[in-house]
Amino acid sequence: MTLTTEFECVELPLADAFTISRGTQETAENVVVRISDEAGMTGVGAAAPSVHYGETADTVEAVLPRLLAVVEAVDDPHALAHVERRLRETVNDNPAARAAVSIALHDLAAKRLGVPLYRMWGLDAEQSPKTSFTIGLDTVERVHEKTAEAVEAGYPILKIKLGTDRDEELLEAVRDAAPDATLRVDANEAWTPREAVRKCEMLTDYDVEFVEQPVPAEDPEGLKFVYERSPLPIAADESCVTLEDVPAIADRVDIANLKLMKCGGLREATRMAHTAKAHGLEVMLGCMVETNAAIAGACHLAPLLDYADLDGALLLDDDEYDGIDLTGGEIRLDALGRSGTGAQKR
Template sequence: MTLTAAFERVSLPLAHPFGISRGTQTTAENVVVRVSDGERTGVGAAAPSTYYGETAATVEAVLPDLLDACEAVDDPHNLDGIDARLDAVVGDNPAAKAAVRIACCDLAAKRLDVPLYRLFGLDPGETITSSYTVGIDETDVMRERAEEAVDAGYAVLKTKVGTDRDEEILEAVRGAAPDARVRVDANAAWTPREAVEMSEVLAAYDVEFLEQPVSPANPDDLRYVYERSAVPIAADESCVTLPDVPRVADACDVVNVKLMKCGGPRQAVEMIHAARAHGLEVMLGCMIETNAAIAAACHLAPLLDYADLDGSLLLAEDPYEGVPLPDGRIDLSGVDAPGTGARAR
């Protein structure tokens, strides 16, 4: 067997401008990776974030070395060997590594003719519902987006905040979705005191939890909020890779794990188990990604308490199909093909 690999950059327009406290985007730059054994092809993708020091250009720059390393191992089932070789040839660059590792996991599962969740020994019946994200925009637009999401069947909303009108936004979203479960993500926009004060407002609007209220620069800030907050706290930017889990264990209730932050599906599983060992709940999140990436994350749903895997739903059009998400429910029983279920349309 000889493995061969290739990649291509894709620019994906969003259905609507997507705003968070750090800015607004209208397109998502992903890099799709394919690893083939000559008969089957595994597909993955990188969705890099400049916040974590990656761009589509940096992904393209390191992928030749990563794919050469993958080809050198020449066995998609030797996932330990591939992981070690990737880490040896390129430092950091988690989204680029995630793309290669997703493709290898997809190929390994296809060679065994099983869906990816079986490769990880998971029960497809133990699944959950993903949230649907309402990005920062004019308040009336956010109200409309929330109404549209509820009308489309989504029962869990994640609202981005970090503006000078956050309470107005909460009132609008909650008014549009009175029966939905609502989560809030500040993307590190608040000071610790602002976060504590806002937590009282969030509690009044029956918010399920508050994600990353403060900058990750000072770990004590997150702990300060956690100890005083009126709602549970989730760590995202403060919890990037496995060593971060014990560091935030006494400063949050939930950790948000992302394949693009930690470097791949197996790395995400390690973080999930570490979080459980520290008594934390777990959410699996995403960037704005094609299903070539998100489909793999969906297969980890049986391990989760919460999911925020709507990245492909925010695209105007995804070139790949993935795991079905009827009304946001991650339907692993609907995966009718081996591997991740990601297939070109």
């Protein structure tokens, strides 16, 4: 067998400027990876690096030649555990870069077997939760408009970014435009512990389901303070990056939010999901702003989840790849109709 590899950086325009408490982005730089076998089958994956976790498109492109050299040296798309170990030995950091390789290799392995990825893992597609659709920070008027557009598009679960001095106004606008939607809130580390408790008490008036990352990850005791006093369930995102973080948050949150771009790949995310469950936590899988070349792979983990936040490609104005059908928030793995992750160039 002879595997060949390649990668390219793509700049993806967003349908609307996307703002969270840390800043605004209008485009997303992803690095698409392709791994092909001698029969011409190609697996695709992508990295969506985050500066918050120390990665950029440039750092991804800098390490990918070393990572892909491992893939070519092992020369077996089904040796997933062996390749994963070698990738980590070669580049211990740069999880988004390793995730891109992981997704592409899993895509190719499942294609060679002629099955969708979730079936290669033996998962039950009917257990997939619906994904949320994210409403970023904006003016009160624009948040109302974006919420109404999401409702009209059929998304029943909305994730609302907060972390401003207008938080209640924004929630009022969202609830007015979406009176029947399930609402989740993400503060992206913006609040102090005492402020977070007050905010959580306010959020109960708007029938919010849970609150994600209310305080900075650097304040684990503050997170525990909120968890012990909040009337709403608490989820950890920035406080839950790698497998080793799961036991550390088990006594201070209700939900662990995993991301492929934080942990480095599909196998590691699977281990994190099982570990979180073993510690009594519920599990959510989130994403960055990502092409379907990345999101499609993440969707196949949906049967392991309690909650999904896999709308990264839905926020794009244009994407060269199609992926899993997420119409109305449904993750339709059993309607895929093709093998692998389902990512396919248009």
